[in-house]
Amino acid sequence: MGPTNDPTPKDEPPFEDPGLDEGFLQELTAVLLATSGIDTALSELATAASRITPGAPMAGVTLRLGGRVRTVASSEATALLVDEIQYDNGPAGGPCLEAIDSGRVVQVDDLATESRWGEYSAYLLAHGLRSVYSHPLRAGEQVIGALNMYAPATADSAFGPDARQAIARVAEHTGLLLHAVLQAARHAEITAQLRDALAQRATIEQAVGVLMGQRRCSAEEAFAIMRRAGQTTDRSLGEVAADVITSFTGQRPRPSPFVDPL
Missing domain, CATH: 1.10.10.10 (Winged helix-like DNA-binding domain superfamily/Winged helix DNA-binding domain)
Incomplete structure (x- = not known):
């Protein structure tokens, strides 16, 4: 199946998970803005993304800055490993890189039948994974990364409507915070x-x-x-x-x- 452009179809009911209320978002904001280092803050965010998504899939945060792509945070060590597999996959790449390049959500329904990205699917299957969901991260108008979710089940059960809406909310909020961080960095450079x-x-x-x-x-x-x-x-x-x-x-x-x- 090709990239999924609309992760929240209009005919689906709104997601009302209490973990995504304004209190959670304010807590997430406080973590990112109060922490002494952005790396630590993003690690907290990756953990939170996994925690509030139904089924608790593994989460990784990838950023592309200055032409370089790297995983800056993950909820588990395995998420970091499988993120980086696609960076070494040559021109074939992977769902995370495609999400960043296209600016669209990329969903892998079942790695056992996925033929995109060469040997990438086989590597992930060897780590006990069956599906992937990569949501682009926007800082203003610019796509600078992706929030990547990895699950041991196929996408029909791992990334249903509730999970997709949870991921979209976290990705949007993360993008806003990253935009603020980049603006602060630019301000420091101008100063x-x-x-x-x-x-x-x-x-x-x-x-x-x-x-x-x-x-x-x-x-x-x-x-x-x-x-x-x-x-x-x-x-x-x-x-x-x-x-x-x-x-x-x-x-x-x-x-x-x-x-x-x-």
């Missing part, structure tokens, strides 16, 4: 760039003042002198300015204390 830019600007201004005093020239002329020196020696303006200050004071310039304005 660091701003810090460097302001520190370099302060150094340039100090060097301009030194040259104005030494050469009795205007600020514009001092700036032009440093720019020409940078072009001649293939160095940045900040590096030239630091050399000017060092030659004048005998010490490398120190950046001024930075106050984050964001």
